Amino acid sequence: GSPQETASGGGDATAPVKVGLVYSQSGPLASYGKQYIEGFKAGLDHATGGTGKVGDRKIEVTEVDDAGDPAKAVSAAKDLIGKGTKIIAGSTASGVALQVAPIAAQNKVLFISGPAATDAVTGANKYTFRSGRQSYQDVVTAKSFIGDPAGKKVVVFAQDGAFGDANEAAVKAVIGGAGATVSSVRAPASATEFTPFASQIKAAKPDLLFVAWAGTTAPAMWQTLDQQGVLTSTTVVTGLDIRASWPTFGAAGSKISFLSHYFDGASDTEAATALKSKVGTIDLFHPDGFAAAQMVVQAAQEGGDDVDKMVTALEGWTFDGVKGKMTIRAEDHALLQPMYQAKLSGSGTTFTAAAQKTLTGDETAPPVTPMKG
C-alpha cells in the first residue's frame, strides 16, 4: 500500500469545516496568542450569527500550540494538513508565519497569518493571507506625524535583525521617498544599556525619531531615551504595544507620539461592539483574531472545500471588521485597514490611550508587492 496516508477533505455537504489554529499558547508571545484566540472566537460567533456553522457545516476548530517555534509550527501544520484541514490560521510570531506560508503553498491549503507583522507575508504566495497589519502600515502612519517630510531629518532607531531591517527599509521608502533624509541607529536586540545609542541619536539631532523596538528591554530603552533628553528634543514616534506594556513607559509615555494598530475605543463599529461584549477590554491583537475568523467564514461559505475557490472568494473582498472597513487586496493579499495616531495619558498602573487621528485603509496602503509563488 501507500507508505503514507493523507486524509482527503470530506466533500460531504454536512461534514464539518476543519480549521487549524497554530499559534503561541505558551512561550514569550503567549499573551499575544491569548488575545488572538479570544478575538477569533468572538469573530467566529459574530460571523456565523452565533451558530458556529456555515450553512449546515459546523466549523471545527483545532488549536495547536507552537510555543513560538517555527519547527513546532511546521510539524503542527503538516499534521493538520495530513488530517484533511484546508484552512490554517494563527502564527503569532513572524518567523512562524514565514515558515508556514510555503507549507500552505506546497500543499494548496489556505493560510491566514495572524499578529505576525512582517511585510514578507504579504505577497508570499497565492494561498497566504493576513488578518493583521504589517510593518509598512505602521511606518506610513508614523509619516503622518511629520507633516511635509521634504528636507526633514529622520532617524530610525531599531533593533538588529529582520524586524529592524524591515522598519528601516520602510522608513527609507515612505518618508525618505517623500524627501526626508533618513539615517539609522541600530542596536542588538539583547542590549541592556542604551546610553550609547541615545547619545548617538541625540548627536544626530533629528526632526523625527522613529523607534521600532519589541521585547522586554523596551522600558529600559525608553527610560534611557527620556533621561538623555531625547524625548523632549524631538518628535518621537513608535508603535503602541499591548495594554500590559503601557505602564512600563512610565513618565516617558506622554512624551511619545504613538502610531497604533488598535486599542480599546479606537473605533466603535458593530464588530467592535460585538468583540467588546465578549472580551471586555479590547487589546492590540483581538481584532486580528476577529478578522481571521471573518475571513475563515467567508472562505468556507464561498469556497466549500475547494481551496482555489476560497482564494478567489477572499481576493478583493471587503468587510466590516473591528477596525472598520478592511479590504483584502487581490494583487498581493495585503490587508488594507485603518490605522491610528494615539496619545497615552495617565500614571501608575492606569493609562488610557486616546485617538488623535484615524488613517483610512487607502491612506496607509503599502505598495503592491509582486506575488512570489
Next chain:
Amino acid sequence: MTDQMVDAPPAAVPAELTPGHSRWHGLRPWLPLVALAVAAIVPYSTLVLPGIFEGPLNSPGTLQLLAVCLVFGGLAAGYDLLFGRTGMLSFGHALYFAAGVYGTDILVTRAGLPLWQAGLFAVVGATTLAALLGAVALRTVGIAFAMVTLAFAQVGAILVARNFGGWTGGEEGLPLDVSGLPPALVGVTNTVNLYWLALAYLALVVFVVHRVSGSPTGRVLAGLRDDERRIGVLGLDPYRFKLVAFTLSGGLASAGGVVYCLIVGGASPHVTSSELTLSLLVMVVLGGPGTRWGPVLGGVLYMYLDHRLTAFGASDAVDALPAVLSAPLSQPLFVLGTVFILAVYFFPGGLASLTTRLAPLRKALRPPR
C-alpha cells in the same frame, strides 16, 4: 580546580571495546539492523497509538514528528562522540548544526544552488569551520574549552541575528525556497521521504560513531577521556586526536543540519542558540553518555517531549485541574524541566542504564536451567 571542573562524564565503558558475553552474543550484531528495518517500514503501518501520537503512525504529522526526533537522535549521538566518548564538553555544538541548516538554506534560497550541491557545500564548509575553530579552541581544556566554544558559537548566533546582508532573515528566520528542490521532498504527501531521510541520517551517525569508537582511534579517545597526560606519555598527540573527534562530530552535526533544514522547510535562529547545545547535553545525559543507544534514545525522547508537551499542556485533562496545577502544567518547559530533573534522579547513567538495572529482574524471571 579548574581542570577538575569538567570531570569526565559518568560514562560507561565503550560497548564497542568490550566483548559481549550474553546468550545474545550471536544475535546482537543483527539487532540494530532489525531495528532499522522496523523503523523503515513504520510508514506502512496504520497503527493508531492514542495519546502518544495525534494520528496513525503513517499520518504526515506523526511522520514529521518522528523525523525531527530521529534527526535529534542522530545529533545527540554525534555530540556524544565528543562528550561521552572523548570527555570534551563543548558548549558550541549548535554552531555546526546551524551552519548546516543555514548553509543549505542560504545556498538554496539565496544562491539558487541545487540541493545536493548546497548540502555538500554546507557540510564541507561546516566541517572545515569545525576543524579551524577546533584547532584554536583545543589549545584550552576543561571549562575553558567549553567557554571558548561557547564564545565562537555566540558569534555565530549574533551574526545570524543581525541578519548580515539580509542573508539569514534575522530573528524571523529564512524559509527554504522549495522551487528548486526535488519534488519528492516537497509537500505534506511526501513527509514520508523526509522521514526516511532522517532515518538514514540517524543510521549513518550511529554507524560512524560505532565504527569510530570501536576503531584504534576510538580506543585512544576513550583513553583521552580518562587521562590525557598519560596518552601523551604513551607517544600519542592528544591534540590531534581531539581535533579529529571535534571535526568529525562537527561534520556529523552539520549533516544533521542539512536534513533538519529540509524537514522543517527553513532555518530559524533558534538553532544557533546555546540552549540547543545545552539540550544536546541534556539528551546525551538523559540517554546515557558513552553508550551506543543511550544518546539516540535521549535525543528522540527529548524532542518527542518537547513537541508533544505543548499538546499535553493544552489538553482538556490539564485544563480541568485546579489553577495551581494547570497553570504550570500548561507550560511545556515546566513539564520538560521537571521530567528532566526526575530523570537525573531516577535514571542516573541515563536510559541506557535501565538495561543493567533491570538485569536482576530479568535474571529472576528467567526460568532456571
Next chain:
Amino acid sequence: MLATRGLTWRIGEVAIVDNVYLDLAPGEFLGVIGPNGAGKTSLFNLITGLRRPTEGRITLDSEDVTTLPPHRRARLGLGRTFQASSVFGSLTVRENVRLAVQAHRGGSMKLWRRAAADREVAAAADAALDRVGLHHRGAALAGTLAHGEKRKLEIALLLAGEPRVMLLDEPMAGVSAEDVPELVDVIRSLTSDSGRSVLMVEHHMDVILELADRIAVMHHGALLACDTPDTVMANATVQEAYLGESL
C-alpha cells in the same frame, strides 16, 4: 643515551630542579634517591616534557629534545610510570595495555579499522600483562583495581611501549611485601633485554641496591652525588640528609 645539561626548573625564585647534569649510558640502571620534595618527580616531568625547564637542555641519543612535546619524546623511545598511578580507569585492564601497544605501533589515525581485530596488538598486550602477572585481571575495569595491581598495570603500560629509556617513579610504593620480589624481577628483566636504560626513583633502598648500577642522590633540587652504590652509601652527606639512622 639520555643526558641533561644544566637542567633547571624554577617556580618564582625557588629552583625546584637546580642545574642538574645527568648522563645515562645505554643499558645502564640509574637509581635516584633523595628526601621527599627533593625534586625527583619534577626531574622526571622535565625529562618527559610534561613541564618545560627554565634553563638547560635535554638530549636523547644526542638529539636535542628540550622543546619537544611529551608524545614526540615518547616516540623517540622515552617511557615512564607515574608516582600516583594514572591508568585509564574506565577501560578494562586489557584495553589499557592494548592502547599502549597501539600507541607504540604507530599512532596514526585509524578511524575505520576494527580495533579488536588487530591480533598482533592483542598478542603483544597479553604478553605484557603476563609479564607483570595481571593476566587474570584482564577483564576488570582498571579503575577498580587495588593499589598494588594498578602499580603493576603501570609497568605493563610501560612495557607495551617497548621504550629504550624508562623512567620509573617509585614503582614499589604501596606494593605488598610478597609481591616486591616478583616486581623486582620484572623490572630487572626489562633491562637485561637489549640495552635499555632505566632511571628509577625509589625509596626502598634494598630494591635500589639490588638493581642499580649507579645511584644519583638529589637534595633541594640539586644533584648531591651520582656514583656507584657503595660510594653513595658511604657518603656522609647522603647518610645525614637522606638515610638517617636506620630503624
Next chain:
Amino acid sequence: MSEPVLSVENLSVRIAGLHILQGVSFTVAPTGVTVLLGRNGVGKTTTLRAIVGLTPRNGEVRGTIRMGAQSLLARPTHRLVRGGLGYVPEDRCVFAGLTVAENLRLAERRGSTPAYDKVYALFPELDRRGRQRAGSLSGGQQQMLAIGRVLLNDNRLLLVDEPTKGLAPKVVTEVAEVLQRVAESVPVLLVEQNLAVVRRLADDAVVLAAGQVAWTGDAKELLLETGLTKSLLGVGSGGGHETAPTAARKDGS
C-alpha cells in the same frame, strides 16, 4: 585484659557487587598499636573506611562496629570524628588548593584547643611551609601534613592507613617515631606494609586474607615465627623490603 577501645564484629562489606569483607571480627586494645596486615587488595583500606563511615555510595556494610559502648555504624563521619576518631587516609588527601596553614586550621575542632606546638615540634617543616599550597608539597611533606592534621586534636583512637608509603627511609624513621610517641597516649589502628615499621611499632596484629581474618594475636609472636609470617604475609621474618641499607646487594656489578 582491659576493655577494647574498638570492637569489630562480623563486618561484611560489599562494593559494586563485590563481597570484599566477609565477616571480619577483631578488637583494638585500649593502648598501643594494633596493626592490620595483608596483601594488596585484601581490604585493609576498606576496613578502615567502613569504621569511619566512608564506604562509597554503591557499597553496603553489615555487622557491628563499637567504640566502647557506642555503635559506630550509621553515624555520619563528621560526628564520629568529632567524637574522637582520628583518620589518616591512604593517599594523604591533603587539600591541594589550600595552604599548609589552612589545611591545619581546617582540622581545628570546636571546643578543644588545637595543639599546634605539638604538631610543629614533630614536623617543623609544616611551620616553615605554612604558606605553601599543599598540592605543591612533595609526597613526604604531604604525609606529614596529613598526620599533623589529625594530631592537632585529642583522639580516642587513631586510624592510620599506610603512613610510610612512598617516604624516604629517613622520613619513614621519623614517622615511625612520631607514631610511637603518639601511641603512648592514644591507641592506634595501623595499616602498614613496611615490616620494619611494623616490627618497631606493633603490639597486636590482625592479618586479613581473602576477606576474612586469618590470624590475630601478639605482633611479636607473628613476626618471630618465620613459618607464620611466611604463610600469612608471604615473607620470611628477616626478609621483606626493609628500609635499612643492609639488604642484599646487586651481585656482580
Next chain:
Amino acid sequence: MGTVILLTLTGLGLAALYFLVASGLSLVFGLADVLNFAHGLFLGVGAYATWWAAQNLPGAGPDGLGFVLAVLFGVAAGTLVAVLVELVLIRPLYSRTIEQVLVTVGLSLAGVALLQATWGADARPFPRPEWTRQVTSVLGASVPNGGLLLIVAAVAVLGALLAFLRWTRYGLVIRAGVENREMVTALGIDVRKAFTLVFAIGGAAAALAGALGGVYFGTVSPGQGGSLLIFAFIVVVIGGMGSVVGSAYAAVVVGLLQQFVNYYGVSGLGDICVVGLLAVVLLLRPQGLAGKVAHA
C-alpha cells in the same frame, strides 16, 4: 568629553549589574563546583518577590524605607529558594558534578516556566523610588541614578563577600570540600552545612541583583534572569572561576568594552568584542584573569 564620562559611568553601572549577577554565580561555581544554570531563576525570584512585596506586603512600597523592605523581602525569598534547591535537589547529588549541573539546567527551564505560569509572559512595571528614574549631572553628563545605585550596591557586595571569605572559617571549609568532600568530613566538619551556606549566599546575591536589575530595567519579566546569565558566565570565566575579585575586574572590562564599542563601533560589535575577549583571555590564560579567590 561629556560623552566619554557618560559612557564610562553608565558602563560602570552595567558592569555593576554584571558583577552582582556574576558574584553569586562565581561563588557557587568556584567554591561549590556547581555550574549553576538555575542562577537566573534565583534572580527572577528575587525580582518577582520584590515586585510582589512592594504591592502586597504591609509596610513595603515603591519608595523610601518601604522599598528597602521590599528588596529585603526579595532577597530573603531568593535566599530561601536557593537553600531549598540546595537541600532538596543538589545535596543528594554531591560528588556527581555533571548531574548537579544538569539538575540546575532542568530547574532553569522549569523555574522560568513557573514564573511565567504564575505572572504571565509580559514584562511588569517594577515599583521603584522616583529618584532612581532621575539623572545626576556629573561634569555635564546626565548619569542615570539607577546605574549609580547599582555601582554602590556592587561595591558593597564585593566588600561583604571578601570579608566573608577572609574572616570566616567557612571559606576554608568550602574550598576544601570542593577538593575532597570526604576528607573534610573525616576532619570532623559537617561539610553539607557549608555548601548550603554557599548556595544561600549565591541566592541572596542573585536575588539582590534581580531586585536592583528590576530598578534598572524598570520591569520584571520571567526571562530577564536568563538573558543576563550568559554575560555573567562570561564575566565569571574571564575573571577566573571562583575569584570574586577577578569577577569584579572582568565585569568592569566587559561593561566598559561593550559600552564604548557600541558607541564608536557598529551595532552588535559590542557583544562580539566581549565574546572575542573571552576567547582571547582563555587562550592566553586559561585560568582567567585572576587566579582563584579564594585566598581572599
